[in-house]
Amino acid sequence: GTQAWEDEGLGETGQIYVVGEDALMRSQSRELLEDADTYRETLRRIGLSSQTVDLVYNLNTSVLLQPADTEAVQAAMAGHSDTQIIQDYQGKQVLSAYAPLRLEGLRWAILAEMDKAEALGPITMMQIYMSTAGVIIVLAVALLSGLVAQTFVGPVRRLIEASNRLKAGETVDEIFLEGSDEFGQLGSSFKELAHTLGSRGELVEQKSLENETLLKNILPASVILRFRQGEEPIVDTVQQATVLSARILGLINTSESIAVALSALVSEFDQVAKQADLEPQVTSDETYLAVCGLSNVHFDHQERGLRMAQQMLGIVQGVNDRHQVNLSLQIGVHSGSFMAGVVGSDPFVYKLWGETIQIAAQLPEQAAPDQIVVTQPIYERLKDHHCLLSHGSITAEGVETLPTWHLVAEKAPVGSSV
Numbered sequence: 001g002t003q004a005w006e007d008e009g010l011g012e013t014g015q016i017y018v019v020g021e022d023a024l025m026r027s028q029s030r031e032l033l034e035d036a037d038t039y040r041e042t043l044r045r046i047g048l049s050s051q052t053v054d055l056v057y058n059l060n061t062s063v064l065l066q067p068a069d070t071e072a073v074q075a076a077m078a079g080h081s082d083t084q085i086i087q088d089y090q091g092k093q094v095l096s097a098y099a100p101l102r103l104e105g106l107r108w109a110i111l112a113e114m115d116k117a118e119a120l121g122p123i124t125m126m127q128i129y130m131s132t133a134g135v136i137i138v139l140a141v142a143l144l145s146g147l148v149a150q151t152f153v154g155p156v157r158r159l160i161e162a163s164n165r166l167k168a169g170e171t172v173d174e175i176f177l178e179g180s181d182e183f184g185q186l187g188s189s190f191k192e193l194a195h196t197l198g199s200r201g202e203l204v205e206q207k208s209l210e211n212e213t214l215l216k217n218i219l220p221a222s223v224i225l226r227f228r229q230g231e232e233p234i235v236d237t238v239q240q241a242t243v244l245s246a247r248i249l250g251l252i253n254t255s256e257s258i259a260v261a262l263s264a265l266v267s268e269f270d271q272v273a274k275q276a277d278l279e280p281q282v283t284s285d286e287t288y289l290a291v292c293g294l295s296n297v298h299f300d301h302q303e304r305g306l307r308m309a310q311q312m313l314g315i316v317q318g319v320n321d322r323h324q325v326n327l328s329l330q331i332g333v334h335s336g337s338f339m340a341g342v343v344g345s346d347p348f349v350y351k352l353w354g355e356t357i358q359i360a361a362q363l364p365e366q367a368a369p370d371q372i373v374v375t376q377p378i379y380e381r382l383k384d385h386h387c388l389l390s391h392g393s394i395t396a397e398g399v400e401t402l403p404t405w406h407l408v409a410e411k412a413p414v415g416s417s418v
Contacts, residue, residue: 242333
């Protein structure tokens with residue numbers, strides 16, 4: 001038949017049809033009425049049996065023959081009404097408006113559908129028009145902005161150049177932004193900021209150098225980089241090292257001359273320690289502690305430690321003569337393994353601990369003033385090169401008693417390298 005679908009607002013592809021509870025159409029398909037041959041091929045393509053296809057074609061009707069078990073039909077049969085993009089009974093994408101059709105004794109669904117492309121065509125065209133208009137507007141605004149921006153390009157470029165120079169660490173003395181307008185005020189503010197940043201940069205650099213010096217005084221060189229990188233925890237096992245522990249006697253006097261002499265004494269100790277590659281450790285009492293083998297491995301660490309002990313005795317004599325004081329040293333030298341690491345956080349400290357450190361810390365108590373006492377590991381390694389006499393023994397907490405020896409005085413020139 002001839003149906004006025006387009007006059008009724010259904011366009012070129014729209015149709016309204018009814019589906020029964022058995023999911024078979026109860027009305028004619030528009031495709032069948034408009035082009036039966038094409039419709040017949042469509043039915044074969046979607047897998048309808050040849051017998052059914054022939055019936056539809058021969059009887060020229062889709063009623064009770066065309067299955068329409070689509071998502072929209074199922075939703076309508078369940079009592080729902082909605083509008084969605086779905087696949088229709090021919091497998092096409094359509095915009096489908098569906099609802100249940102309640103009649104006496106019947107449970108049907110009514111659907112109005114149109115191909116997606118045709119249904120959304122006006123929206124698509126509107127999007128194209130709006131996109132085109134948007135591009136035109138953007139181009140117009142960009143062109144206008146470019147013309148207006150020419151007024152500001154010069155001052156902005158000068159500011160950018162000055163900023164880059166400032167970022168590179170150069171001094172920015174002149175910024176040619178004259179006038180009383182906003183750019184002139186910005187130039188003045190930028191110049192003040194540049195001078196302020198320059199002053200603060202110098203202060204930051206100075207503080208950085210101070211922090212670097214402080215770190216070097218607290219941490220071994222091998223630990224500083226790990227500390228900066230945030231490694232946590234920092235704990236190492238030192239397998240073989242020599243620990244020199246010296247107790248400074250004569251500090252009871254609190255005169256200024258004693259303070260000056262002590263500063264000179266420790267400074268010279270640090271110098272010979274650096275020459276011998278021993279690393280001084282911070283202590284909280286009158287003990288001077290230095291370790292050979294903490295950061296760098298030395299096969300002669302025992303010899304280096306003992307030689308430094310000899311040099312320290314020479315240094316204290318020189319300080320006494322120059323500053324008219326009476327300081328002396330009790331020195332112990334021991335070697336072995338121990339643990340070392342950064343402990344605490346605010347503030348943090350670098351600590352050494354273990355049996356070796358415990359013995360080395362107690363060893364000076366066994367020495368007479370200006371005497372060097374060593375333990376068996378030192379004696380066994382150096383007995384053929386130094387005159388070492390039996391001295392006694394030392395017992396640390398939880399450690400077996402260790403024999404000790406003292407060094408018979410040898411001439412060791414002050415400042416001689418190990």
